[in-house]
Amino acid sequence: MSDLEPEQTLSSHDKLVYMANQIGKAFSAEPHDAAVAAAANHIRLYWDPRMRRIILEHLDKGGAGLEPIALEAVRALKGKK
């Protein structure tokens, strides 16, 4: 492998799971329902449709790796879709 080729990085899919969890953690000091709503709203306002579609598809497959607030936020996002 040439040194100019990319090293192994997270796939877009895994990155989005990671990002959703980050968002969930950022609001984790809020009361639970408010945290879920804030995280869902953030994803709705700042993620482009393809990113949202990928995370929703991930949810449909069980949502592996999504931590509780992020998981509920993505579920809430699906509900509003």
Added chain:
Amino acid sequence: MSLVEEVDYGTPASRAKESVTLTIDGQQVKVPAGTSILRAASELGTQIPKLCATDSLQAFGSCRLCLVEVEGRAGAPASCTTPVAEGMVVRTQTKKLKDLRKGVMELYISDHPLDCLTCAANGDCELQDMAGAVGLRDVRYGYAGENHTKQEKDQSNPYFDFDPSKCIVCSRCVRACDEVQGTLALTIQGRGFESKVSPSQNELFLDSECVSCGACVQACPTATLSEKSVVEIGTPEHSVVTTCAYCGVGCSFKAEMRGEEVVRMVPYKDGKANRGHSCVKGRFAWGYATHKERILNPMIRSSISEPWREVSWEEAIAYAASEFKRIQEKYGRLAVGGVTSSRCTNEETFLVQKLIRAAFGNNNVDTCARVCHSPTGYGLKTAFGTSAGTQDFDSVEDSDVIMIIGANPTEGHPVFASRMKKRLRQGAKLIVVDPRRIDLVRTPHIEASYHLPLKPGTNVAILTALAHVIVTEGLVNKDFVAQRCDADDFAAWAEFVSRPEHSPDVVEKQSGVPADLIRGAARLYATGGNGAIYYGLGVTEHSQGSTTVMAIANLAMATGNLGRRGVGVNPLRGQNNVQGACDMGSFPHEVSGYRHISDDATRALFAKEWGRELDSEPGLRIPNMLDAAVDGVFKGMYIQGEDILQSDPNTKHVAAGLSAMECVVVHDLFLNETANYAHVFLPGSTFLEKNGTFTNAERRIQLVRKVMTPLNGYEDWEITQLLSNALGFPMNYTHPSEIMDEIARLTPSFAGVSFAKIDEMGSVQWPCNEKNPEGSPIMHIEGFARGKGKFMLTEYVATDEKTGPRYPLLLTTGRVLSQYNVGAQTRRTENVVFHDEDLLEIHPHDAENRGVKEGDWVKLASRAGETTLRATITDRVAPGVVYTTFHHPDTQANVVTTEFSDWATNCPEYKVTAVQVSPSNGPTNWQKQYEEQAAASRRVVELEAVK
């Protein structure tokens, strides 16, 4: 056109509110108490001869030329050091005064070379002017005696010469270095006849502590300190006031010209951002505009493995447009996007995002603020309702406590740093929150009261601990909070920060900062008077960047440090137009004025103006674009004035994204690193070659004025317009002022802005509209933009970038004074004399453990990649922390930075990378391969037709 002349009033203006009336040469004049007679006379239009006095410096009283007679007082006092008094009667021209002045001038000239005709300052020399003003016709003393006229020149500085034979020892240079710049690099060595100006300890300028700001050159009344460009070209014949294109301070300069050749850039005294001061970049480093490596002809190629082929503008634009159309037809509307530039004007930025939203038909537009201050946009909008710093730069004059968090103003924002240092020398207290011991922690006549040397990545923990102290010790400004902030949010926040886990003792373990320092800093900020926070990328470029910005806003609200002079929350913007690029709607989720793209009423406004419906969905950010490209769904990109390959994190991933695209259009001055992966190169214009506006860190909108014809043929806004027209979305602007008029029509905070108004006022700070027709130097005076200020809970979440056995050190990155961002401009100037390579700062303990000595090549490795550079050993960084800059592409510091990013904005976590450092023999394989690939990629087949 002629030279823009500025009146030199001799001494600074008095800030006193009381007035004094006096009579000067039979004319009454009313001036503020404390004004000097010299300045009062000047305000009447009477120019008293002077040499050691200038209005940027405190009166000194050494030259004895500005003598006057005052009724009822004996002798002839110096008018510069004598303040006015009520009823005072002054005469500036009498027989006695004429004789005294002529005698003084005779002595000066008796020790000065009489080579005026061949002197670089001929026609621009105050000594020459004063000889004329006092009627000096002969010198009785001759030149046979001992004198200084054969002194050797110091030509070591790349930008100016020091010729001591022409020095009159007025000390203006020494005082400018002290009072204006605050470096104190110059002194007068010796006494009496032996007195001479000495850089540091009688060193050459280049070897001394001099930072080449040019203040001494500007202050010099003779040819002792002269710009090399003036020596080479001659004196200028006309000048144009314009705005510097380097950092976010936004200094005003007079571009002093001879024809279309820049002779020198002189800081403009009426510039409200810089008040007549400059730094080495703006003052001297403009030579890149005519550098031989600048690309002046458009180029295309169908594959990045091919050499570039020079083509006509028509062919290049048509090719780029056809490629974008082809890609959209094949892969869909969302398969293309673009990046606006914080180095370009507001008008150019606005046009690029307009092209993307209207011509491409999607919102895949982003700006380099993504990788610097996007968390500021998110954090301040959440807390206050708008995404901008709250103060003007003048505000610092009323600050009592200055807290600097994650910023290094003397390197990154040097002109504002000088103003800050002036206030600190006057007695304001300083708190520095930074992993490194930046210069301001201890510099001549300044010492921080507190330096909190936190472990990189623990900003939120530290700021929440400061809040803990403020709340639990009863230091909250209850009246401010009650009147201005949301009560429920405050109550929840106060309870949150009061929890034991946020106490200084707990946070000491996370951050490494002793609890007592945290307590002391919190108490000082909360109780020390006007408290102002200035912050930089050390706040934003973290996985919790947005949270940190909100934590800063919380502190300011809790202590009532908002809404008046001397206080505030002030992001120090990196590039010249970061603020403007953000204001102009460069982010994928919002249009100009920070209005979300999902807002139907806002989109309707744009649709009516543009005749196109806008997509209601947010678009891709830069890292999302690169990810989508790697995934095979994003295929084309228009990049104006940014070098994302060098400036964005994880270079290999950026390269992979760019490589996966079918059409990358780079619009820039030089074949930058990103251009290695481009298919179309559109040559850009420099700030000297175009009209427009920049908005600096204090929201100040200033004119950029064209001083020369674009060497590439077009101003940048014209190039975007050509591309848009070729894409089928017509643009027909004839001048950037028309673009600003459109921005004003579409953006409430810019409703009152026009080129005519900026020209008339010199500059204007948004919001500028019906409510604030003259602009807004200070924001949130009566209430926050969002109504009540919002306290946010700032949970500390440790970064996932962890140290461990393989990568035990933390790398943090920054910049140096002489270089700018990726160095594309400054590396093509003499500034390389000051900094010609990126170095790795490493603590002596860490160096010794690894067998690393000063100047050794070391390998810097992280999970993302590795590079090599030379090490410098310093205790400026703490054990366990290493530091480098990212100005040089052969180092490629971003090969090692990772893709961890801010949770809210994806701003990269440049400031925390776990690394290992080990001895090395030289460049890595990656560096060698990259160099070979870059060289191959830059091959150009010239088009004879355009030669």
